[in-house]
Amino acid sequence: MNYQEADGQYIWHPFTHLKFQTKNIVITKAKGLYLYTEDGRQIMDAVGSWWVNVHGHSHPYIAKQIKEQLNVMEHCIFSGFTHPPAIELAKHISEIVPVKEPKVFYSDNGSTSVEVAIKMALQYFYNQNQPYKNKIIAFKNAYHGDTFGGMSVAERNVFNNPFRKNLFPTYFLDVPKEENFSKVKRQLLRYVDKGNVAAFIFEPLVQGAAGMIMYNEKYLDELIFICQQNNILTIADEVFTGFGKTGKLFACDYLKNKPDIICLSKGLTGGFLPLGVTVVNKKIYDVFVDEDKTKTFYHGHSFTANPLMCRAAIANIELIRKNEFISTIKKIEMMHKEFADIVRHHILVKDVRYKGIILAVEIKTKDRTHYLNRLSTIIEKYFLERDILLRPLGNVLYVVPPVCIKKQEMKKIYSTILSFLNDLSTNNFS
Amino acid sequence: MNYQEADGQYIWHPFTHLKFQTKNIVITKAKGLYLYTEDGRQIMDAVGSWWVNVHGHSHPYIAKQIKEQLNVMEHCIFSGFTHPPAIELAKHISEIVPVKEPKVFYSDNGSTSVEVAIKMALQYFYNQNQPYKNKIIAFKNAYHGDTFGGMSVAERNVFNNPFRKNLFPTYFLDVPKEENFSKVKRQLLRYVDKGNVAAFIFEPLVQGAAGMIMYNEKYLDELIFICQQNNILTIADEVFTGFGKTGKLFACDYLKNKPDIICLSKGLTGGFLPLGVTVVNKKIYDVFVDEDKTKTFYHGHSFTANPLMCRAAIANIELIRKNEFISTIKKIEMMHKEFADIVRHHILVKDVRYKGIILAVEIKTKDRTHYLNRLSTIIEKYFLERDILLRPLGNVLYVVPPVCIKKQEMKKIYSTILSFLNDLSTNNFS
Numbered sequence: 001m002n003y004q005e006a007d008g009q010y011i012w013h014p015f016t017h018l019k020f021q022t023k024n025i026v027i028t029k030a031k032g033l034y035l036y037t038e039d040g041r042q043i044m045d046a047v048g049s050w051w052v053n054v055h056g057h058s059h060p061y062i063a064k065q066i067k068e069q070l071n072v073m074e075h076c077i078f079s080g081f082t083h084p085p086a087i088e089l090a091k092h093i094s095e096i097v098p099v100k101e102p103k104v105f106y107s108d109n110g111s112t113s114v115e116v117a118i119k120m121a122l123q124y125f126y127n128q129n130q131p132y133k134n135k136i137i138a139f140k141n142a143y144h145g146d147t148f149g150g151m152s153v154a155e156r157n158v159f160n161n162p163f164r165k166n167l168f169p170t171y172f173l174d175v176p177k178e179e180n181f182s183k184v185k186r187q188l189l190r191y192v193d194k195g196n197v198a199a200f201i202f203e204p205l206v207q208g209a210a211g212m213i214m215y216n217e218k219y220l221d222e223l224i225f226i227c228q229q230n231n232i233l234t235i236a237d238e239v240f241t242g243f244g245k246t247g248k249l250f251a252c253d254y255l256k257n258k259p260d261i262i263c264l265s266k267g268l269t270g271g272f273l274p275l276g277v278t279v280v281n282k283k284i285y286d287v288f289v290d291e292d293k294t295k296t297f298y299h300g301h302s303f304t305a306n307p308l309m310c311r312a313a314i315a316n317i318e319l320i321r322k323n324e325f326i327s328t329i330k331k332i333e334m335m336h337k338e339f340a341d342i343v344r345h346h347i348l349v350k351d352v353r354y355k356g357i358i359l360a361v362e363i364k365t366k367d368r369t370h371y372l373n374r375l376s377t378i379i380e381k382y383f384l385e386r387d388i389l390l391r392p393l394g395n396v397l398y399v400v401p402p403v404c405i406k407k408q409e410m411k412k413i414y415s416t417i418l419s420f421l422n423d424l425s426t427n428n429f430s
Numbered sequence: 431m432n433y434q435e436a437d438g439q440y441i442w443h444p445f446t447h448l449k450f451q452t453k454n455i456v457i458t459k460a461k462g463l464y465l466y467t468e469d470g471r472q473i474m475d476a477v478g479s480w481w482v483n484v485h486g487h488s489h490p491y492i493a494k495q496i497k498e499q500l501n502v503m504e505h506c507i508f509s510g511f512t513h514p515p516a517i518e519l520a521k522h523i524s525e526i527v528p529v530k531e532p533k534v535f536y537s538d539n540g541s542t543s544v545e546v547a548i549k550m551a552l553q554y555f556y557n558q559n560q561p562y563k564n565k566i567i568a569f570k571n572a573y574h575g576d577t578f579g580g581m582s583v584a585e586r587n588v589f590n591n592p593f594r595k596n597l598f599p600t601y602f603l604d605v606p607k608e609e610n611f612s613k614v615k616r617q618l619l620r621y622v623d624k625g626n627v628a629a630f631i632f633e634p635l636v637q638g639a640a641g642m643i644m645y646n647e648k649y650l651d652e653l654i655f656i657c658q659q660n661n662i663l664t665i666a667d668e669v670f671t672g673f674g675k676t677g678k679l680f681a682c683d684y685l686k687n688k689p690d691i692i693c694l695s696k697g698l699t700g701g702f703l704p705l706g707v708t709v710v711n712k713k714i715y716d717v718f719v720d721e722d723k724t725k726t727f728y729h730g731h732s733f734t735a736n737p738l739m740c741r742a743a744i745a746n747i748e749l750i751r752k753n754e755f756i757s758t759i760k761k762i763e764m765m766h767k768e769f770a771d772i773v774r775h776h777i778l779v780k781d782v783r784y785k786g787i788i789l790a791v792e793i794k795t796k797d798r799t800h801y802l803n804r805l806s807t808i809i810e811k812y813f814l815e816r817d818i819l820l821r822p823l824g825n826v827l828y829v830v831p832p833v834c835i836k837k838q839e840m841k842k843i844y845s846t847i848l849s850f851l852n853d854l855s856t857n858n859f860s
Contacts, residue, residue, distance in 0.1 A: 010520035014730025090440035126592035149578035300444025
């Protein structure tokens with residue numbers, strides 16, 4: 001079989017502009033920081049394959065744990081039944097996640113972990129005879145997944161425009177900054193006054209898909225506090241930020257005021273398999289413990305708490321809980337800082353942001369900063385020709401490497417960013 | 431760790447009435463037809479763990495294929511890149527699925543495969559400047575998953591009542607029978623006349639969660655034909671019915687008129703791992719091939735086309751394409767028929783239905799036939815005490831065993847159903 005041709009014949013790829021789809025690169029092996037092609041190329045995966053890969057590809061310890069689970073039990077229905085991998089994982093999560101008296105609800109990916117969170121928040125009030133509390137507050141630019149619930153609480157944009165009529169309405173807050181924070185608080189209080197808000201959902205500290213937009217935890221702390229004072233649940237979508245991305249295990253670890261619900265996926269299995277969890281505090285759980293059967297949370301996926309996925313996640317968290325994990329990220333963050341202090345003076349750089357393992361360089365362009373900015377194609381091609389996989393968000397170039405990346409490899413990325421900016425400033429791509 | 435206690439402390443189980451949750455049974459091993467408990471019980475899994483298990487638990491061939499993939503590549507971003515497991519699987523699916531010139535779009539589970547189908551149908555018209563075509567037609571009793579899109583095209587019922595205000599409106603058709611079919615056609619034509627319908631979604635031949643409601647393919651053929659004549663896309667949700675459940679590889683294999691889109695999951699990996707695919711015909715794909723970037727289908731999951739899931743699905747389909755697979759199901763269907771002819775005369779039996787591997791017995795009860803019918807708890811307990819896992823839909827008792835089930839094992843289930851009905855008729859549970 002000619003893989004590349006067969007791929008074009010049979011497959012519709014995600015987020016892909018089909019008209020100008022070049023042939024997709026066939027990857028036959030993945031190990032550590034690298035993806036290996038059929039014809040011998042070795043490509044540095046500097047974005048952790050869409051932010052999922054934590055330790056490096058095909059980590060032997062996680063692979064081993066899945067293999068052992070395959071010898072014992074592949075899957076089992078999770079209603080009325082339970083199993084050691086689900087229980088051990090729930091215990092691990094409960095020990096590290098910043099939610100009080102947590103209960104773990106399993107699903108299959110980031111989108112579904114958000115759908116579950118929204119549904120729990122709505123039913124929390126429904127079960128207490130407050131069905132009118134059915135609105136959600138979200139940040140502008142928000143991205144919370146591609147299913148209808150996730151799209152509904154996201155900024156209306158190119159991602160969801162064709163479905164606009166089929167999304168439920170959401171209230172939007174500006175992303176807080178020093179200069180607008182009193183306005184943001186007024187926006188929030190205006191929504192609170194309506195009396196129909198169930199929950200406030202946010203990507204804590206970093207809005208990923210929006211272009212790695214970062215904001216200070218002190219503002220979020222204050223917004224959460226206002227919600228807590230006004231019987232509005234808070235949902236932290238840590239699908240991207242979880243598992244060390246921001247330099248702590250969870251972005252919410254930077255907060256004084258903890259959310260009621262945290263959504264996790266992506267890094268949860270170390271990047272091996274999809275798995276979603278929605279962690280909620282006891283206050284919410286207790287509202288679903290009722291004699292009335294109609295107050296049950298009627299949500300479930302066939303593969304809820306799949307043992308292979310759970311086993312991968314346990315192995316991942318075991319690796320993450322070792323001391324060197326966060327200290328490695330802190331070392332990389334220091335390198336990001338040093339590089340940021342240099343690159344921010346480049347004539348073509350509009351802004352540089354970094355937090356934990358994440359580094360983002362926003363490039364000046366004639367078009368506005370936007371996902372569809374034509375610069376993304378130019379950046380991607382430039383780096384790929386140099387065997388580095390980036391996936392810019394429009395004119396925002398970013399890296400989210402796995403922790404196995406070495407100093408020399410990080411330096412190669414930095415120097416390629418600089419040479420790209422220089423080539424761009426001398427109009428090499430016009 | 432005491433697993434059962436830890437389970438109760440940390441985990442919120444799906445579809446579980448928490449108030450009267452008895453301790454969940456801890457399963458430590460699964461093999462063939464059986465689940466094995468910590469304390470040595472051997473429970474017959476007669477519902478394929480929520481209809482996912484096709485060949486029997488922990489099938490060695492599928493396990494082996496996943497292990498080999500674990501040695502090579504666990505995962506890789508699927509935009510701009512591709513890999514042999516995704517390509518081989520797409521080819522396999524294309525060869526067996528009843529869709530013309532198929533394109534395969536990957537996601538993570540049944541719910542997301544439906545979300546993708548609905549979004550493709552809506553954007554198909556949006557891309558052709560017909561954004562007003564944004565309504566979906568579905569059957570009454572329909573179940574299409576628990577995410578907001580899936581819930582929106584489902585009957586409004588106990589599953590989604592708390593979220594009713596946040597679902598988009600859908601048109602509903604009665605399920606066709608001999609006596610109501612001319613009325614159903616009139617309903618459909620009334621919706622067609624509105625001019626705003628994008629698609630008609632249905633579970634072909636068997637509505638699973640509704641209580642294994644079955645209907646004849648000739649009616650569906652005619653409804654699809656009407657849609658085809660009126661520029662309405664048809665979506666077959668084969669998440670449950672796919673992979674042999676109805677006695678052919680797909681329920682749509684019984685149809686003369688093929689749908690534009692088919693959603694698959696559950697049996698797709700043989701019950702090992704979650705994976706969803708949405709298969710569409712070229713007519714739809716072509717509408718997304720456009721110079722205008724905003725006509726792109728901006729949907730994707732981080733683990734889209736995960737190599738481990740794809741490898742499991744390839745192994746599963748290899749097993750399914752062997753001749754004995756369908757003939758085994760046909761043999762079991764014959765046994766179902768013989769048993770149905772006996773049990774339908776029982777005084778407590780309201781209806782018996784079977785198709786392929788599926789057998790459903792609807793039991794007479796004072797309450798109406800309904801998911802919340804209290805009989806479900808009684809049935810489940812009765813069978814579990816006899817080491818058979820059933821999961822009745824209210825007063826509808828059903829089995830969907832894997833094909834590895836032996837004649838003697840099938841007979842044990844039948845005789846237990848009969849003894850249950852007898853005990854029930856002598857009021858043993860009042």
